[in-house]
Amino acid sequence: MADRRYDAVVVGGGPNGLAAAVTIARAGRSVVVLEEKDTVGGGARTREITLRGFWHDICSAVHPLGISSPAFRRWPLARYGLEWLHPEVQLAHPFDDSTAAELHIDIDATAARLGRDEGRYRALMAPLARDFDAIARDALGPILRPPRHPIALARFGAPALLPAATLAQLLFREREARALFTGMAGHAMVDLRSLQTASFGLMLGASGHARGWPVARGGSESIVRALAAYLRDLGGEIETCRPVRSLADLPPARATLFDVTPRQLIAIAGPELRGTYRKLLGRFRYGPGVFKVDYALAGPMPWTAEGCRRAGTVHLGGTMEEVVASEARTAAGSLAARPLVVVSQQTVADPARAPSGQHTLWAYCHVPHGSRTDATAAIEGQFDRFAPGWRDLVLQRATTDTAALEAYNANDVGGDISGGAPDGLQLLFRPVPKLHPYRTSIPDVYLCSSSTPPGGGVHGMCGYHAARDALAHSLGG
Ligand SMILES: Cc1cc2nc3c(=O)[nH]c(=O)nc-3n(C[C@H](O)[C@H](O)[C@H](O)COP(=O)(O)OP(=O)(O)OC[C@H]3O[C@@H](n4cnc5c(N)ncnc54)[C@H](O)[C@@H]3O)c2cc1C
Structure with a gap:
């Protein structure tokens, strides 16, 4: 991967990171997801954490937003095992x-x-x-x-x-x-x-x-497994055990989308973030x-x-x-x-x-x-x-x-599972009040996590909208 240049790099393989990558790959662009853990999934993984044979959802379990997601509904995720x-x-x-x-x-x-x-x-x-x-x-x-x-x-x-x-x-x-x-x-x-x-x-x-409050057969991980398999079929790549700690860790790309919360973005890209944007991002409330x-x-x-x-x-x-x-x-x-x-x-x-x-x-x-x-x-x-x-x-x-x-999961800052408090202005204008909420002050660098609209939940819509913005603004439409 080291030498390869991508159209887009997505940092973080949660539901929003994967949805962003799928959106970019569906548009025919090359994309790689870099995930710091040994599997993708973020808030949608399923493991035997008590006894053998008992499959527990580590984070999300119930999916009224997943089954309602306009993006998930449009994509052929059932073909990749999501039920x-x-x-x-x-x-x-x-x-x-x-x-x-x-x-x-x-x-x-x-x-x-x-x-x-x-x-x-x-x-x-x-x-x-x-x-x-x-x-x-x-x-x-x-x-x-x-x-x-x-x-x-x-x-x-x-x-x-x-x-x-x-x-x-x-x-x-x-x-x-x-x-x-x-x-x-x-x-x-x-x-x-x-x-x-x-x-x-x-x-x-x-x-x-309208749709119910279902669970995903086999566990919430089936949602991200389906997204990852669809992404690979579209030609997208996924690399696990790839933490990104600074912009220097990124392969060359025309656009970078971060499935992280504001505090992490400041740690990764701090010196590059411009004054006012950085100040507002620093005021983001968890x-x-x-x-x-x-x-x-x-x-x-x-x-x-x-x-x-x-x-x-x-x-x-x-x-x-x-x-x-x-x-x-x-x-x-x-x-x-x-x-x-x-x-x-x-x-x-x-x-x-x-x-x-x-x-x-x-x-x-x-x-x-x-x-x-x-x-x-x-x-x-x-x-x-x-x-x-x-x-x-x-x-x-x-x-x-x-x-x-x-x-x-570094995104669960202080145990906050919503990517930031969903109240006051922050419910509507995440992460900062801005016409294009997914764009950061660094050209061609975007946020795509649940710290952006529409906020928390396994629905992939933050990633979907961020990727659409990146396609329009950085990747030539
Ligand atoms: C206990 C709990 C219960 C929940 N219950 C529900 C529920 O029932 N229904 C529901 O819809 N939602 C639920 N949620 C919320 C839901 O899981 C999140 O809103 C959703 O996962 C957010 O998706 P995301 O892609 O924005 O971020 P995340 O899912 O948090 O994914 C972020 C990914 O980025 C990776 N990452 C972070 N930093 C870096 C870095 N520097 N380099 C590389 N990779 C990095 C992380 O490892 C992670 O894989 C729950 C969450 C928790 C924790």
């Missing part, structure tokens, strides 16, 4: 009385369990689900461009500006809809009393009704981290709410008031005693991830940025509350704190 598997219940949110709100792809089936909020929930979600493809094309892209579907986007956009807690309180009367909505909005990892947090509840709810626990279980979780047993994802947080309070507490810098715990039971939809009759369980809660607090007891306290007796099933457990997460 989405749906649980019967996409998401369940249990309460102390052994009932649960349930998100089904079918809006009526979801609304029917929401009591007096049945009509209001349907009125909120039905138009968003109907127009979801149009909304996704606009919402999963850079903000400073004319929307292709302004009416659909406005229908999404107006309520999306509100705090999630406010929208839930204004719109819904009952515990179920309020908790279901704020639980989804909790994926923002931001105080749910802040502006724009409703956008997460709306986007994740609408994607649930958000709270996560503390994660993976379990190998001898049997299915004994949830007291029946819907949870059939669900792919379970949100353990109790009522809206509890969810809002726990996220506010994390944002203020301490761990809630009863945090919102996001649980994935991949084996409900994909039983082959564990030996016959046994299960994997994936769970995390939000913790303050860089926190070294062990949140295992807080997470397990929520399991005791909603699935008493579960401890008898535990065969093995693996925990990951914010430092371990960052050591595993």
Whole structure:
């Protein structure tokens, strides 16, 4: 490789780096991906981290954004082994009385369990689900461009500006809809009393009704394996164990795209970055981290709410008031005693991830940025509350704190899994307010990670848009 000149070099083989490389290779340009670890994948790898035969998603597990990604949908990834598997219940949110709100792809089936909020929930979600493809094309892209579907986007956009807690309180009367909505909005990892947090509840709810919250057969790694295999078929190259620490480590190329966050770009290219851009990049804010626990279980979780047993994802947080309070507490810098715990039971939809009759369980809660607090007891306290007796099933457990997460993937700064706080101006203008957010101040050098629009999640759209910009601006269209 040393002598070869490429049209483009991509640094980092996460979902966005690979999506960027695929976009460039599809345009007939030569491209190489340099990944510092021994496999590509970033936040989408799957490993036997507890016992043999139990395949755990190290990072991402549930893919409402992956299945909705306009880029992934356009590419022939199924031919390369990507298959989405749906649980019967996409998401369940249990309460102390052994009932649960349930998100089904079918809006009526979801609304029917929401009591007096049945009509209001349907009125909120039905138009968003109907127009979801149009909304996704606009919402999963850079903000400073004319929307292709302004009416659909406005229908999404107006309520999306509100705090999630406010929208839930204004719109819904009952515990179920309020908790279901704020639980989804909790994926923002931001105080749910802040502006724009409703956008997460709306986007994740609408994607649930339009496409579901699936897992990838065999593990999230199947997504990046499919991207990598497609890239190679297009003539793209991948080199692993290739850390890039300075611009001097790069082979000659007409364009370079970095699947890293601003802090890393400053470390790699600092002296070359121009004054104002560098100053703004240095002000980029990282958000709270996560503390994660993976379990190998001898049997299915004994949830007291029946819907949870059939669900792919379970949100353990109790009522809206509890969810809002726990996220506010994390944002203020301490761990809630009863945090919102996001649980994935991949084996409900994909039983082959564990030996016959046994299960994997994936769970995390939000913790303050860089926190070294062990949140295992807080997470397990929520399991005791909603699935008493579960401890008898535990065969093995693996925990990951914010430092371990960052050591595993340098992009998870302080345990932040979103590539930077998705709030305030930074939700819309990432990494800095700029007409062309993917371009850095160095000519032909781009950022393509989740620190750029549209932000966190395994959807590849940051890479796709960055690559399109690089093709237009540096690679002759
Ligand atoms: C615990 C956890 C749970 C999550 N759950 C979900 C979920 O359920 N659903 C979902 O959609 N998303 C989830 N996410 C978020 C998702 O994984 C990320 O948003 C996504 O992976 C971002 O993709 P990316 O390509 O921007 O960066 P990453 O996936 O972080 O990839 C960056 C890559 O660049 C490499 N790299 C970094 N620096 C260098 C360097 N200097 N030289 C060479 N290579 C380098 C890294 O090794 C890595 O492979 C989760 C993340 C975590 C950590």
